[in-house]
Amino acid sequence: METLERLLDLPAADLRQSLNQASELLGxxxxxxxxxxxxxxxxxxxxxxMGTSNTPMGxxxxxxxxDVQPVANGGSAAQVFMTGEPHLSGRVxxxxxxxxxVVQALGVRSxxxxxxxxxxxxxxxxxxxxxxxxFFSEGDLRFLNAVSRWIxxxxxxxxxxEQVTSAALVQGRREAAEELITVLAHxxxxxxxxxxxRLELLQxxxxxxxxxxxxxxxxxxxxxxxxxxxxxSDLLDVGRLEQGLFDIVPQPMDLVALAKDTxxxxxxxxxxxxxxxxxxxxxxxxxxRLRQALDNLVSNAIKHSPKGNxxxxxxxxxxxxxxxxxxxxxxxxGAGVPPExxxxxxxxxxxxxxxxxxGLGLYLASRIAAAHGATLTVSSNPGDGATFRxxxxxxxxxxxxxxx
Numbered sequence: 001m002e003t004l005e006r007l008l009d010l011p012a013a014d015l016r017q018s019l020n021q022a023s024e025l026l027g028x029x030x031x032x033x034x035x036x037x038x039x040x041x042x043x044x045x046x047x048x049x050m051g052t053s054n055t056p057m058g059x060x061x062x063x064x065x066x067d068v069q070p071v072a073n074g075g076s077a078a079q080v081f082m083t084g085e086p087h088l089s090g091r092v093x094x095x096x097x098x099x100x101x102v103v104q105a106l107g108v109r110s111x112x113x114x115x116x117x118x119x120x121x122x123x124x125x126x127x128x129x130x131x132x133x134x135f136f137s138e139g140d141l142r143f144l145n146a147v148s149r150w151i152x153x154x155x156x157x158x159x160x161x162e163q164v165t166s167a168a169l170v171q172g173r174r175e176a177a178e179e180l181i182t183v184l185a186h187x188x189x190x191x192x193x194x195x196x197x198r199l200e201l202l203q204x205x206x207x208x209x210x211x212x213x214x215x216x217x218x219x220x221x222x223x224x225x226x227x228x229x230x231x232x233s234d235l236l237d238v239g240r241l242e243q244g245l246f247d248i249v250p251q252p253m254d255l256v257a258l259a260k261d262t263x264x265x266x267x268x269x270x271x272x273x274x275x276x277x278x279x280x281x282x283x284x285x286x287x288x289r290l291r292q293a294l295d296n297l298v299s300n301a302i303k304h305s306p307k308g309n310x311x312x313x314x315x316x317x318x319x320x321x322x323x324x325x326x327x328x329x330x331x332x333x334g335a336g337v338p339p340e341x342x343x344x345x346x347x348x349x350x351x352x353x354x355x356x357x358x359g360l361g362l363y364l365a366s367r368i369a370a371a372h373g374a375t376l377t378v379s380s381n382p383g384d385g386a387t388f389r390x391x392x393x394x395x396x397x398x399x400x401x402x403x404x
Contacts, residue, residue: 014158014162015050015155015158015159015162016050016051018051018154018155018158019037019050019051019151019154019155019158020051020052020053020054021051022037022051022151022154023035023036023037023051023052023053023058024053024054026053026126026128026144026147027053027055027128029143030112030128030136030140030143030144031130032053032112032128032129032130032135032136033055033056033057033108033129033130033131034052034053034055034057034058034061034106034108034128034129035051035052035053035058035126035127035128035129036049036051036052036053036058036061036067036077036125036126036127036129037049037050037051037052037116037124037125037126037127037151037155038050038069038077038081038116038124038125038126038127039116039123039124039155040071040081040123040124044068044070045070045071045072046068046069046070046071047068047069047071047077047078047081047124047125048067048068048069049061049062049067049068050124052067057106057107057108057129057131060105060106061106064101064105064106066099066101066102066105066106069099073099074097074098074099075097075098075099075102076089076092076095076098076111076113077113077125077127079097080113080114080115080125080127081115081122081124081125084115084122085115086112086113086114086115086141086144086145087111087112087113087114088111088112088136088138088140088141089110089111090109090110090133090134090135090136091109091110091133091134092108092109092110092111092129093109102129106129106131107131108129108130108131109130109131109132109133109135110129110130110131110132110133110134110135110136111127111128111129111130111136112127112128112129112136112140112141112144113125113126113127113128113144114126114141114144114145114147114148115148116148116151116152116155117148117149117152118152118155118156118159119152119156123152123155126144126147126148126151128140128144188228188232192225192228192229192232195225196222196225196226196229199218199221199222199225200222202214202218203215203218203219203222206218230295233292247371248285248286248289248368248371248372249286250284250285250286250372250396251284251285251286251287252282252283252284253282253283253284253285253287253290254280254281254282255281255282255283255285255290255315255326255328256275256277256278256279256280256281256315257280258287258290258291258294259275259277259294259313259315259328260275261291262291262294262295262298262313263275263298263313265295266295266298266299266302267302267311268302270307270308271302271305271307271308271309271310271311272310272311273298273302273310273311273312273313274310274311274312274313275312275313275314275315276312276313276314276315277313277314277315277316278315278317281315281317281326281394282394283326283392283393283394283395283396284393284394284395284396285372285392285396286371286372289368289371289372290368290372292364292365292368293364293365293368293369293376293390294313294328294330294365294390296361296362296364296365297328297330297361297362297365297388297390298311298313298330299361300330300361300362300388301330301331301332301334301386301388302332304332304334304335304386305332305333305334306333306334309332309333309334310333311330311331311332311333312329312330312331313328313329313330313331314327314328314329314331315327315328316329317394323393323394323395324393324394324395325391325392325393325394326391326392326393326394327389327390327391327392328389328390329387329388329389330387330388330389330390331385331386331387332385332386333385334385334386335382335383335385336380336381336382336383336384336385336386337378337380337386338382339382342378342380345362345378346362346363346365346366346376346378347363348360348363350362350363362388365388365390369390369392372392372393372396373392373393374390374391374392374393375389375390375391376388376389376390376391377389377391
């Protein structure tokens, strides 16, 4: 009872430290030459001593590398882990299949071992060893079995603390990065306006002087600054989304006309953007925000389309449960979305393959869809392109006063 009470008092701030202290307590209670708390490492298929009593035999075990034991090599500890059955031996040197290092290098003669369960799952082994033959009793084995359950609870607590600490660290870094990005975006925007004005002035001078080469170079520079401006707007919108300041103003608009404008503005000589749909489809939505979503979806499709291919903007509508929905399918003919990326494709800062950018476009498109009460989904087979579908109520977001 004293050992169990002291186990309960152990701090759970660090897993290895907690298990080392638990090993010390068990070593004292059993008068063992060494106590190990092994946890199974799935990636390496090994039992790793995460806690070992600070004794001569314990230190020797670490020096010769027996604190990591491949399950495939056998031995009584591996057998206990595989079967879940406790083990008691007073003559380890006579046990068939025991690890030679345990018998010869460590000089173990008596061995106790019990399976270790953590949160209902067998995760390792609690082991006590002595250099004296017939040292442990059946009572010691019952004690070790009982204690292993408490050590499982201690391990679970320590792992939860580590997970919470790690999550808090990641969240802190993310918040700091987001704040830095927002500050930089505000500062960049202050410089972009004057820079664009100066480029426009230089373009007019070049045009007036008949300097065609300078005019062409200035147009390219203006396009680059415009792209940088869109990136800055995306960065600022991410900040607004996180602060709950991202509003939409729905009004009647022609979705097909918007798709055609997007296609004309983003299509390139190497990747054409085509539009397929009815002559007109009027919906209630925020035209500026919806354009931002389509721009990001089409830009993403162009980015992943091979040269000489094309991207399709397909507009359709249908009735579901008495309500009319409009659908915009953005279809590319690229390599498709990697399967491992699909669950996170609409997360912030997620990029795939060799694509450039910060990975904000699809995140913003999905949040704009959500703000409209709409959905944005993706379907993709590797090597067969990807289809992003934006589905909106024709009459506008639920609850909007213009909704019919």
